[in-house]
Amino acid sequence: MQYRRMPIEIESPEQMGYDKIRNNLAESSYTDACLRDFLAADAGGLGGSAAASGPVLADLLLCYGSHQGHEGLRELIVKGSGTLVPDHVLITMGAAGALFIIATSLLEKGDELIVVHPNYATNLETPRAIGATLRTIELRFEEGFALDIEKVRAAITPKTRYISVTHPHNPTGACLDDAQLRALANVAEEKQLYVLVDETYRDMVFGPQLPPAAEYSPRLISISSLSKTYGLPGLRTGWIICRDARLYETFLAAKEQIHICGPMLDEELAYRYLLHRDKHFPGIRADIKEKFALVKTWMEGQEDWEWVEPRGGCVGFPRMRRPESVDIDKFHELLLNKYGTYVGPGHWFEMPRHYIRLGFGWPAKAQLQEGLAALTMAIREATIVY
Numbered sequence: 001m002q003y004r005r006m007p008i009e010i011e012s013p014e015q016m017g018y019d020k021i022r023n024n025l026a027e028s029s030y031t032d033a034c035l036r037d038f039l040a041a042d043a044g045g046l047g048g049s050a051a052a053s054g055p056v057l058a059d060l061l062l063c064y065g066s067h068q069g070h071e072g073l074r075e076l077i078v079k080g081s082g083t084l085v086p087d088h089v090l091i092t093m094g095a096a097g098a099l100f101i102i103a104t105s106l107l108e109k110g111d112e113l114i115v116v117h118p119n120y121a122t123n124l125e126t127p128r129a130i131g132a133t134l135r136t137i138e139l140r141f142e143e144g145f146a147l148d149i150e151k152v153r154a155a156i157t158p159k160t161r162y163i164s165v166t167h168p169h170n171p172t173g174a175c176l177d178d179a180q181l182r183a184l185a186n187v188a189e190e191k192q193l194y195v196l197v198d199e200t201y202r203d204m205v206f207g208p209q210l211p212p213a214a215e216y217s218p219r220l221i222s223i224s225s226l227s228k229t230y231g232l233p234g235l236r237t238g239w240i241i242c243r244d245a246r247l248y249e250t251f252l253a254a255k256e257q258i259h260i261c262g263p264m265l266d267e268e269l270a271y272r273y274l275l276h277r278d279k280h281f282p283g284i285r286a287d288i289k290e291k292f293a294l295v296k297t298w299m300e301g302q303e304d305w306e307w308v309e310p311r312g313g314c315v316g317f318p319r320m321r322r323p324e325s326v327d328i329d330k331f332h333e334l335l336l337n338k339y340g341t342y343v344g345p346g347h348w349f350e351m352p353r354h355y356i357r358l359g360f361g362w363p364a365k366a367q368l369q370e371g372l373a374a375l376t377m378a379i380r381e382a383t384i385v386y
């Protein structure tokens with residue numbers, strides 16, 4: 001493995017210091033939740049009570065836990081599915097842990113991977129670190145960042161081990177539909193390969209929700225986590241859903257070699273949160289909707305910016321309409337240092353820097369509005385006058 005730090009992590013808000021950013025439009029998750037609020041929903045509190053959904057937390061035994069992960073949590077993850085059962089679920093250290101386990105289980109040096117680009121950096125970087133060859137499928141602004149399954153099919157070679165897609169997509173917010181997932185399942189079955197569907201943002205689709213991709217075929221592997229929709233990235237709790245028993249066993253072996261089992265406390269908290277999902281989620285959904293409407297209205301009045309409207313998630317990937325007339329370094333410098341506003345620059349996604357990832361789910365509405373106004377001002381001030 002050849003590890004290399006990724007710009008999206010080096011320059012992340014948490015590494016920079018949250019206190020240095022007034023309007024944080026660089027996040028890809030919903031507002032971080034506070035432990036106090038969600039334990040209140042559980043009626044447990046740290047001390048616990050009779051109404052809590054599990055043992056008083058202080059009594060939680062900090063033993064090695066189930067290697068597959070908290071049983072109740074795995075049940076909740078597949079609740080309501082006619083196809084998926086808890087034994088298809090492997091709890092991982094965030095979706096990032098799931099991606100690592102999958103890449104290192106399926107790829108060897110010299111293997112090929114078909115992967116959409118732009119992308120969340122880890123989806124590209126771990127396969128590279130392994131020494132795999134990436135065949136990228138470009139998602140283009142002019143095509144609404146839509147995935148063309150025929151291009152995926154055409155990129156398959158005898159060395160292809162898996163296809164990696166994301167729904168909803170980070171950074172664009174583009175979504176797959178039922179027909180595309182069916183087509184991917186057909187391709188995977190026909191060519192005897194796997195499809196990784198990164199569904200970390202699935203609960204945040206704006207329209208009707210598709211089932212987890214793993215329901216479509218044993219060759220489709222779903223991954224997700226509690227980080228994005230619920231603002232719980234600090235719990236480091238994600239999962240893989242895989243119906244192929246042999247492959248599941250390999251993923252479990254990988255997990256056992258990395259960290260044996262997950263943290264008991266995180267998994268217990270994740271379980272209690274999901275158990276009361278219905279208390280948390282409607283408010284989150286309504287808030288994201290309002291924030292999305294703010295960005296949409298702002299975007300409609302823009303002469304300097306354009307975007308493909310996201311169809312899910314809480315990020316979009318706008319770009320400057322006339323990048324040739326903007327000093328882009330100056331723009332980013334003004335945006336942060338004069339206006340206290342931070343966005344994800346295009347290079348986090350191996351794209352030109354006149355694209356920005358705009359996260360609208362994390363900041364409070366006042367900060368979002370201030371951040372949007374800052375984008376308008378910073379681009380004007382960075383415009384080159386000939």
Ligand SMILES: Cc1ncc(COP(=O)(O)O)c(C=O)c1O
Pocket residue numbers: 028093094095096097120166170198200224225226227228233237238
């Ligand atoms: C598409 C995608 N997958 C996976 C992750 C990893 O998330 P986590 O490990 O916090 O669950 C991210 C984080 O930004 C992401 O955007």
